[in-house]
Amino acid sequence: MKFKCSQITLTKALNIVSKAVTNRSTLPILKGIFMEVREDGKLRMVTSDHEITIEETIDVSETEKGSVVVQAKLFSDIIRKLPNAEVTIEVENGSVTVRCLNSQFSIVGLPADEFPAVEIISDQQDGILFEKSVLKEMIRKTSFAASVDESKGVLTGILIELLSDSVNLAAIDGYRLAVSRKAMVNLEEKNVVISAKIMNEIHKILSDASEEEETVKLILRDKNAVFAIGNVKVVLRLLDGEFIKYRDVLPADSNIKIKVSKGDLTESIERASLLSKEGKNNLIKFAIRDNILTITSKSEEGNVKEEILISKEGEDLDIGFNAKYVLDVLKAIDDEEILMYFNASIKPCLVEPLEGNSFEYLILPVRITGN
Amino acid sequence: MKFKCSQITLTKALNIVSKAVTNRSTLPILKGIFMEVREDGKLRMVTSDHEITIEETIDVSETEKGSVVVQAKLFSDIIRKLPNAEVTIEVENGSVTVRCLNSQFSIVGLPADEFPAVEIISDQQDGILFEKSVLKEMIRKTSFAASVDESKGVLTGILIELLSDSVNLAAIDGYRLAVSRKAMVNLEEKNVVISAKIMNEIHKILSDASEEEETVKLILRDKNAVFAIGNVKVVLRLLDGEFIKYRDVLPADSNIKIKVSKGDLTESIERASLLSKEGKNNLIKFAIRDNILTITSKSEEGNVKEEILISKEGEDLDIGFNAKYVLDVLKAIDDEEILMYFNASIKPCLVEPLEGNSFEYLILPVRITGN
Numbered sequence: 012m013k014f015k016c017s018q019i020t021l022t023k024a025l026n027i028v029s030k031a032v033t034n035r036s037t038l039p040i041l042k043g044i045f046m047e048v049r050e051d052g053k054l055r056m057v058t059s060d061h062e063i064t065i066e067e068t069i070d071v072s073e074t075e076k077g078s079v080v081v082q083a084k085l086f087s088d089i090i091r092k093l094p095n096a097e098v099t100i101e102v103e104n105g106s107v108t109v110r111c112l113n114s115q116f117s118i119v120g121l122p123a124d125e126f127p128a129v130e131i132i133s134d135q136q137d138g139i140l141f142e143k144s145v146l147k148e149m150i151r152k153t154s155f156a157a158s159v160d161e162s163k164g165v166l167t168g169i170l171i172e173l174l175s176d177s178v179n180l181a182a183i184d185g186y187r188l189a190v191s192r193k194a195m196v197n198l199e200e201k202n203v204v205i206s207a208k209i210m211n212e213i214h215k216i217l218s219d220a221s222e223e224e225e226t227v228k229l230i231l232r233d234k235n236a237v238f239a240i241g242n243v244k245v246v247l248r249l250l251d252g253e254f255i256k257y258r259d260v261l262p263a264d265s266n267i268k269i270k271v272s273k274g275d276l277t278e279s280i281e282r283a284s285l286l287s288k289e290g291k292n293n294l295i296k297f298a299i300r301d302n303i304l305t306i307t308s309k310s311e312e313g314n315v316k317e318e319i320l321i322s323k324e325g326e327d328l329d330i331g332f333n334a335k336y337v338l339d340v341l342k343a344i345d346d347e348e349i350l351m352y353f354n355a356s357i358k359p360c361l362v363e364p365l366e367g368n369s370f371e372y373l374i375l376p377v378r379i380t381g382n
Numbered sequence: 383m384k385f386k387c388s389q390i391t392l393t394k395a396l397n398i399v400s401k402a403v404t405n406r407s408t409l410p411i412l413k414g415i416f417m418e419v420r421e422d423g424k425l426r427m428v429t430s431d432h433e434i435t436i437e438e439t440i441d442v443s444e445t446e447k448g449s450v451v452v453q454a455k456l457f458s459d460i461i462r463k464l465p466n467a468e469v470t471i472e473v474e475n476g477s478v479t480v481r482c483l484n485s486q487f488s489i490v491g492l493p494a495d496e497f498p499a500v501e502i503i504s505d506q507q508d509g510i511l512f513e514k515s516v517l518k519e520m521i522r523k524t525s526f527a528a529s530v531d532e533s534k535g536v537l538t539g540i541l542i543e544l545l546s547d548s549v550n551l552a553a554i555d556g557y558r559l560a561v562s563r564k565a566m567v568n569l570e571e572k573n574v575v576i577s578a579k580i581m582n583e584i585h586k587i588l589s590d591a592s593e594e595e596e597t598v599k600l601i602l603r604d605k606n607a608v609f610a611i612g613n614v615k616v617v618l619r620l621l622d623g624e625f626i627k628y629r630d631v632l633p634a635d636s637n638i639k640i641k642v643s644k645g646d647l648t649e650s651i652e653r654a655s656l657l658s659k660e661g662k663n664n665l666i667k668f669a670i671r672d673n674i675l676t677i678t679s680k681s682e683e684g685n686v687k688e689e690i691l692i693s694k695e696g697e698d699l700d701i702g703f704n705a706k707y708v709l710d711v712l713k714a715i716d717d718e719e720i721l722m723y724f725n726a727s728i729k730p731c732l733v734e735p736l737e738g739n740s741f742e743y744l745i746l747p748v749r750i751t752g753n
Contacts (some may be wrong), residue, residue, distance in 0.1 A: 033484070082683065085656065085683055085684075088656050089653065089656055092649070092652055092653045092656065106684075107684075112651055113650075113688060113689040114650070114686070114687075114688050114689065115688075116657070116684060116688065117654075117684050117685050117686075117721070118657075118683055118684030119682075119683055119684055217573045228669070258513045278463070278465070279484075281463055282460065282463045282464070282485055282487075283459055285459050285463065286487070287455065287487075293444070310488075312453065312456055312489055312490055313456075313477075313478075313487060313488050313489030313490055314487070314488050315485070315486065315487045315488075316485075316486045317484060317485050317486075318484040319484065
């Protein structure tokens with residue numbers, strides 16, 4: 012096996028395929044990258060950690076057919092540190108030689124046939140086309156709200172909901188719900204759930220993928236899903252189980268509505284949370300009075316009072332929150348102003364954009380006592 | 383006690399004084415910052431961790447005399463997160479109120495008289511004036527070579543050597559020696575040793591100090607030294623003990639001299655060290671033959687060969703090094719080309735600039751065996 016390729020192309024490809032390399036697997040070969048120079052003179056690279064498999068195919072030159080598995084970390088480190096010039100890779104008797112200008116490495120290769128058989132991933136099926144930037148944004152706006160508790164099953168995932176006129180992503184961990192919507196025409200209504208951790212890897216892969224690729228194709232199959240971004244294909248396992256009917260959780264109406272600057276609210280809560288300690292659920296209190304939202308918080312070390320101008324419709328209200336849950340939501344929002352809907356101090360707060368419903372967040376309150 | 387001050391001025395001052403706040407002290411009050419509004423209407427802040435004491439005096443307005451100690455971390459976090467506007471600090475009945483626009487904090491103050499008495503640090507004595515940038519560079523070029531082993535006493539420090547015509551900084555940990563020299567006229571020859579860890583804090587304080595301050599004054603006293611940078615004064619304990627006579631270690635002459643690109647050498651050693659494992663002292667081998675320096679290294683995972691063009695005077699040589707010790711030296715050097723002097727494979731290597739002697743590094747070799 013042999014090929015030549017520019018150092019920069021190979022480095023970029025390795026950055027992407029390395030994302031499926033595991034250090035936890037019981038199969039040592041999965042710490043490696045399967046590399047295959049094919050009949051058509053292209054280099055195919057595959058990595059897998061059971062949950063996610065990444066395949067990338069790149070153009071290389073002066074090829075000789077063959078395959079090998081290389082240690083992912085060592086091989087990536089070597090390629091990344093080579094000068095920006097042409098790299099020659101040659102495999103002979105299980106030994107992988109890397110040459111670039113005045114550098115020559117010879118490292119131990121692993122037998123390619125020990126790598127679990129990986130089908131060539133096809134993207135020739137029907138799927139949903141996303142703009143890359145849109146899918147990245149939808150993942151960022153929802154994944155933080157998924158449960159990080161591995162025992163929570165389907166709640167560790169993000170629901171991808173294909174409706175006839177939109178695609179919705181939703182995540183819920185019992186304390187908050189995040190929904191991101193995008194108008195899109197789909198042929199078939201369908202729901203799948205994908206691990207939020209893996210969706211965050213997809214987010215990174217989308218960030219690292221060639222800027223020339225502007226679209227991502229999502230193909231839903233029986234047990235898995237495929238994201239195809241140009242010459243990169245990612246197959247991932249779907250999570251089993253019924254996702255919470257999140258629409259039933261969203262409040263139908265509200266009797267208090269405020270409009271507030273997202274920046275002011277974020278900064279005030281960040282300051283207030285300096286005096287809201289972990290042990291106390293990061294408790295901060297909102298007092299909504301006419302057009303002033305007062306946020307207070309206290310600990311043994313002191314107390315803080317923050318005032319923010321708002322415009323309000325409806326009654327006054329006192330309600331408590333875990334500062335972290337509110338901040339997570341505010342950080343996921345890019346809008347300068349937001350609407351917040353309340354009903355009572357024991358009912359969740361709904362956060363929406365000034366117009367439309369491109370996102371919806373629901374935050375559970377913390378019960379507050381007398382003082 | 384009361385004063386007003388811009389948030390940005392107060393934040394910068396807190397960044398500097400926080401550097402002497404310890405979390406290890408047995409005296410809880412030393413986790414605090416002593417703040418005193420003085421007769422002259424200035425705010426004096428003091429922190430100390432026994433080894434280093436920092437005092438900073440800043441101009442404030444609308445003052446009322448008094449003093450208090452605040453929790454360093456909490457107070458700094460609060461001030462840093464306030465909006466960029468005027469901040470009012472007021473102390474009443476042991477409670478410290480912080481006001482800024484629509485934010486109001488009230489935190490617990492600690493009694494100022496529990497803070498260890500700290501003399502007002504005078505900079506009205508004779509001392510050595512450094513350009514700030516020069517002192518920073520001299521610290522950076524030497525501190526990495528000091529021992530990090532606390533049991534090594536004076537070797538954990540940097541020697542500051544005042545000669546009639548120059549100031550030299552030197553550090554040595556038994557494996558390498560670093561010397562940085564600056565021509566400077568001094569009235570009195572004198573040597574002191576200061577902990578390298580504290581010199582690194584001085585480096586940070588110099589980086590954080592106002593850009594208007596271009597000079598640093600070093601005053602040497604009996605048991606301690608003072609660095610004065612404008613309104614910031616740092617007192618630190620001197621290390622006891624006799625520093626190694628480093629001049630005796632520097633080789634008088636050499637029979638091999640090479641000139642090499644620092645960048646090429648750094649990159650080649652970084653690549654070679656990918657295959658030189660910790661357990662093996664990061665061993666890399668230099669083979670000097672005519673005008674080629676070949677660097678090799680190997681581990682169970684493979685081997686590497688790097689070739690670099692050099693110009694050489696003297697014989698051929700094979701010599702081994704710990705890659706880390708050579709890289710530390712190369713990273714401290716800004717020159718594009720360097721001179722390396724050798725005598726034999728068991729004698730140390732001397733690194734110098736092409737001209738002058740503004741720095742000298744000595745690196746001990748690692749004994750190499752047959753293959």
